[in-house]
Amino acid sequence: MRQSRTLYDKLVDDHRVRSFDAADSALLLYVDRTVLNEYTSPQAFTGLREAGRSVWRPEAALGVVDHVNPTAARRVRAMPDPGGQKQTDYFHENCRDFGIELYDILHPLQGIEHVVMTETGRVLPGMVIAAGDSHTTTYGALGALGFGIGTSDIEHYLATQTVTYSRLQTLRVEVTGALGPGVAPKDVVMALIREIGAAGATGFAIEFCGAVIEAMSVEGRMTICNMAVECGARGALVAPDDKVFAYLKDKTGLTAEAWRDAVAVWRTLRSDPDALFDRTVILDGARIEPMVTWGTSPDQALPIGAVVPDPEAEPDDAVRRDLKRALDYMGLTAGMPLEAVAIDRAFIGSCTNARIEDLREAADVLRGRRIAEGVRGMVVPGSSAVKRQAESEGLDKIFSEAGFEWRQSGCSMCLAMNDDVLAPGERCASSTNRNFEGRQGLGGRTHLMSPAMVAAAAIAGRLTDSRRLDR
Numbered sequence: 283m284r285q286s287r288t289l290y291d292k293l294v295d296d297h298r299v300r301s302f303d304a305a306d307s308a309l310l311l312y313v314d315r316t317v318l319n320e321y322t323s324p325q326a327f328t329g330l331r332e333a334g335r336s337v338w339r340p341e342a343a344l345g346v347v348d349h350v351n352p353t354a355a356r357r358v359r360a361m362p363d364p365g366g367q368k369q370t371d372y373f374h375e376n377c378r379d380f381g382i383e384l385y386d387i388l389h390p391l392q393g394i395e396h397v398v399m400t401e402t403g404r405v406l407p408g409m410v411i412a413a414g415d416s417h418t419t420t421y422g423a424l425g426a427l428g429f430g431i432g433t434s435d436i437e438h439y440l441a442t443q444t445v446t447y448s449r450l451q452t453l454r455v456e457v458t459g460a461l462g463p464g465v466a467p468k469d470v471v472m473a474l475i476r477e478i479g480a481a482g483a484t485g486f487a488i489e490f491c492g493a494v495i496e497a498m499s500v501e502g503r504m505t506i507c508n509m510a511v512e513c514g515a516r517g518a519l520v521a522p523d524d525k526v527f528a529y530l531k532d533k534t535g536l537t538a539e540a541w542r543d544a545v546a547v548w549r550t551l552r553s554d555p556d557a558l559f560d561r562t563v564i565l566d567g568a569r570i571e572p573m574v575t576w577g578t579s580p581d582q583a584l585p586i587g588a589v590v591p592d593p594e595a596e597p598d599d600a601v602r603r604d605l606k607r608a609l610d611y612m613g614l615t616a617g618m619p620l621e622a623v624a625i626d627r628a629f630i631g632s633c634t635n636a637r638i639e640d641l642r643e644a645a646d647v648l649r650g651r652r653i654a655e656g657v658r659g660m661v662v663p664g665s666s667a668v669k670r671q672a673e674s675e676g677l678d679k680i681f682s683e684a685g686f687e688w689r690q691s692g693c694s695m696c697l698a699m700n701d702d703v704l705a706p707g708e709r710c711a712s713s714t715n716r717n718f719e720g721r722q723g724l725g726g727r728t729h730l731m732s733p734a735m736v737a738a739a740a741i742a743g744r745l746t747d748s749r750r751l752d753r
């Protein structure tokens with residue numbers, strides 16, 4: 283075993299059931315928990331059914347309907363389209379037959395799977411959580427190793443509580459100093475992705491550390507761990523600290539004694555001081571500015587004060603072609619100030635940025651203001667619990683009075699698998715995590731940014747620096 287180890291290696295070693303090679307990198311890994319959705323689980327259950335297998339530990343799994351459901355104000359169990367209906371029906375059947383708890387569309391705790399998993403206390407420091415969704419990396423904010431798996435791995439997991447796993451290299455991302463006023467966790471992770479590229483952390487697990495991360499709220503850490511997958515990281519961790527323990531305190535249902543014991547163990551979950559990382563990236567927190575994407579990949583991002591880049595300045599042919607294509611798709615011209623880009627839609631939602639803290643930040647910007655003529659704004663809370671909390675704080679009124687639609691929770695226009703979609707050519711300021719071509723609807727144009735920046739863009743009717751609107 284390695285002498286000094288990173289937190290990542292400790293979690294992997296703790297869950298190793300078997301090693302298949304001398305380098306201890308091809309492993310059979312024990313997985314503590316999973317979350318299942320209606321979209322990626324069907325084939326896994328079909329596989330189990332065909333093989334006559336049962337689920338090894340049904341109580342370690344939770345089913346949540348989130349990807350295909352509508353977000354209209356009135357909730358009904360029926361899905362508006364036959365495809366969604368079939369998926370949710372089969373999901374209900376599978377959860378029932380295999381003994382898995384399900385938060386269906388009418389359940390008071392329904393929401394986006396990653397928001398639900400953390401807020402219901404199912405994710406604890408030191409756990410390994412593998413799930414059929416790439417943004418399972420979110421759980422690193424609580425000191426749990428989360429990663430996405432494909433359908434056949436979901437089946438393997440359900441049958442055995444293990445997955446085959448290749449140990450990753452380790453990337454230490456240190457964010458030093460302090461963030462300026464009005465700079466959000468989303469800006470930190472977007473700055474990182476811009477710096478290292480959309481494949482910059484492929485093959486790596488990230489450990490975030492440094493003064494900025496220590497000062498960051500647990501929700502903020504969820505935002506950065508969630509989006510770490512957009513630079514290719516199949517795992518992101520923050521060493522759990524008092525903030526994490528306070529976040530979990532009322533969620534675990536542990537007795538006082540068990541809680542004390544658990545916290546004592548959780549405090550040991552950190553990289554050894556002399557642990558070696560395969561790579562280190564250092565970002566100066568004070569230099570990070572509110573970010574927006576201008577292209578069709580999360581790394582095509584710039585500080586809001588910048589101009590649309592010029593593909594002609596790019597020496598590499600292939601890169602130049604990509605840039606041109608991105609600008610073409612986005613309907614932008616080189617040299618245009620990002621603040622001159624007019625929007626049609628504003629969307630606040632997704633497992634990246636639709637927790638209560640995100641809604642508060644957006645509401646702070648919107649309080650007493652109206653969104654611009656011609657802009658359609660939507661708020662889709664990350665979960666039904668977030669929605670209730672926001673309503674108890676009166677945030678729904680602030681959004682409604684500003685002209686935003688206040689909707690029910692789900693993935694919604696993060697990936698447009700329901701009826702919340704952009705029309706071709708429509709341009710959206712979005713608090714989500716992916717700006718791929720067609721992600722929010724065929725021909726739709728997505729600009730990623732923080733919730734406060736979305737709110738500011740909605741008011742201005744164009745991309746703008748939220749720091750300029752005094753709160």
Ligand SMILES: CC(C)[C@H](C(=O)O)[C@@H](O)C(=O)O
Pocket residue numbers: 321322349414415416417430697
């Ligand atoms: C549907 C699912 C496979 C997908 C993911 O894995 O991330 C989705 O949640 C997304 O955000 O693109």
Ligand code: SF4
Pocket residue numbers: 349394395415417632633634692693696697715
């Ligand atoms: S909110 Fe978006 S990123 Fe998150 S799970 Fe749903 S579709 Fe994926």
